[in-house]
Amino acid sequence: MDKSVIERxxxxxxxxxxxxxxxxxxxxxCAPYNLQAIDKSMKCAGRVRxxxxxxxxxxxxxAMERADEGDVLVVDDGxxxxxxxxxxxxxxxxxxxxxxxxxxxxxxxDTEEQIAIGLPIFSLGQCSTGxxxxxxxxxxxxxxxxxGKWIVTEKDFVVGDFDGVIFLPEDRLEEIVAAxxxxxxxEDEQRADMAKGISIRQQIQFDKFMEVRKNNPGITLRxxxxxxxxxxxxxxxVLRKEK
Numbered sequence: 001m002d003k004s005v006i007e008r009x010x011x012x013x014x015x016x017x018x019x020x021x022x023x024x025x026x027x028x029x030c031a032p033y034n035l036q037a038i039d040k041s042m043k044c045a046g047r048v049r050x051x052x053x054x055x056x057x058x059x060x061x062x063a064m065e066r067a068d069e070g071d072v073l074v075v076d077d078g079x080x081x082x083x084x085x086x087x088x089x090x091x092x093x094x095x096x097x098x099x100x101x102x103x104x105x106x107x108x109x110d111t112e113e114q115i116a117i118g119l120p121i122f123s124l125g126q127c128s129t130g131x132x133x134x135x136x137x138x139x140x141x142x143x144x145x146x147x148g149k150w151i152v153t154e155k156d157f158v159v160g161d162f163d164g165v166i167f168l169p170e171d172r173l174e175e176i177v178a179a180x181x182x183x184x185x186x187e188d189e190q191r192a193d194m195a196k197g198i199s200i201r202q203q204i205q206f207d208k209f210m211e212v213r214k215n216n217p218g219i220t221l222r223x224x225x226x227x228x229x230x231x232x233x234x235x236x237x238v239l240r241k242e243k
Contacts, residue, residue: 001047005174006070006157010045012180014159014166016187020179026172031165032148035103035124038111042120043161044101046072047170048152050145053077053085053106055134059141060090064097066142071099072158076145077106084109084127088117095119103158103165105147122160205229 012020014030021028037043049071051059063073073094077085086102088110094102101120108114108123109130144153150167152158157168168176193203201207209224 005177008177014161014163016180016183017159017166019183020176023179024175029150029167035122035165038121039115040162044072044120045159046070046100048074048154048156048158050074050142052141052145054137055131062142067097067099069098073099073102074145074152075104079105081107083129083131088113091117091119103160122165
């Protein structure tokens with residue numbers, strides 16, 4: 001993957017990328033809403049390096065051995081909430097391995113220390129208890145990980161920020177990034193207009209929509225924006241398809 005695409009990816013939010021996926025027809029794969037950053041300022045973006053947790057750290061260390069600079073450790077702990085899968089020592093080790101973050105389908109601990117380390121970490125919450133048992137290590141523990149209902153591999157990229165976590169397929173990444181940049185550019189225009197006192201209703205000609213609807217009650221706002229206002233597809237108002 002071209003490093004310039006990854007640098008562009010880092011400038012986009014998960015919200016931009018969700019809208020971008022809708023625009024280009026890629027399935028939106030957001031982690032469940034409660035998988036959140038341990039500190040709201042944290043953000044990461046990089047290739048997925050999966051590790052399925054078995055109660056011991058060897059899958060994490062093996063993922064680090066395979067990782068390139070900037071990759072993200074994605075830990076599958078089955079979504080369990082009775083122990084923490086990752087503590088501060090693993091956060092240190094992950095950062096020292098050159099990785100850019102950790103996403104945990106499970107819990108973390110040593111949270112104050114982890115925040116001080118500065119490595120972006122996303123989890124379902126915190127628990128002071130570490131693993132209470134060790135299960136057999138699967139031979140493919142570093143081939144895939146499950147986060148919520150999604151299966152992710154090294155062929156995926158992951159982005160996390162204050163709004164949550166999203167997974168993106170490598171083979172569509174450049175297309176998604178370009179679409180996300182279009183979303184961002186259009187939103188910047190809309191924000192600039194709002195700063196000048198031009199409301200969203202004025203920008204999308206909502207008064208005209210209400211008049212059109214009198215004669216065509218079945219028309220949706222999306223249809224109106226595309227056919228009557230000719231709003232570019234990069235607009236968030238067009239991107240969010242009506243059911």
